[in-house]
Amino acid sequence: QVQLVESGGGVVQPGRSLRLSCAASGFTFSSFAMHWVRQAPGKGLESVAVISYDGSHKHYADSVKGRFTISRDNSKNTLYLQMNSLRAEDTAVYYCARGPGTFRQDYWGQGTLVTVSS
């Protein structure tokens, strides 16, 4: 069965960096687009970034453009999100999700909490 396991969350000071990982299993990782979606405490879902199946196409939300980088290693079945210059408003649960395409998600991980605070 499809499994997506996020890791790398934690408490970080404003301005610092953090890298999230998402280990995928149960499907052919290299055939699917992948998404990062976040949810601030008590708020709705926000798409952060999406990457095509081969990594050739990437899209970012305006709120993270220039600070976050999405990448993938198809040989390791792993998705990454490098987050730099973190701000308090980046505090959220970060989910990775599989995409049958770049335009939707079908399976979601359990999420990892990122807290940006001094």
Added chain:
Amino acid sequence: NFMLTQPHSVSESPGKTVTISCTRSSGSIATNYVQWYQQRPGSSPTTVIYEDHQRPSGVPDRFSGSIDSSSNSASLSISGLKTEDEADYYCQSYDSSNPVVFGGGTKLTVL
């Protein structure tokens, strides 16, 4: 950029039918598929409807999706409501510039 607007909350009794709307601010609702995600408290989202009206395997046929071009909106209907349907529901769509846009979410209370 377009927006998807959902009611903040809806409530209905067990056994009844509830419909949640999702209105697209610009661009035709019929041009790009709409998905619906369910998020129970403390859990990750799951897909209940994709590509306007398709149900993933395992989702009961009490859940249905539709599109109304006249109101430029999508709808999620849940019939035979059960207490387990109590959750937040998010619509999602896209266009050529924005691959993923979520609605603000609707809290469904089954009382």
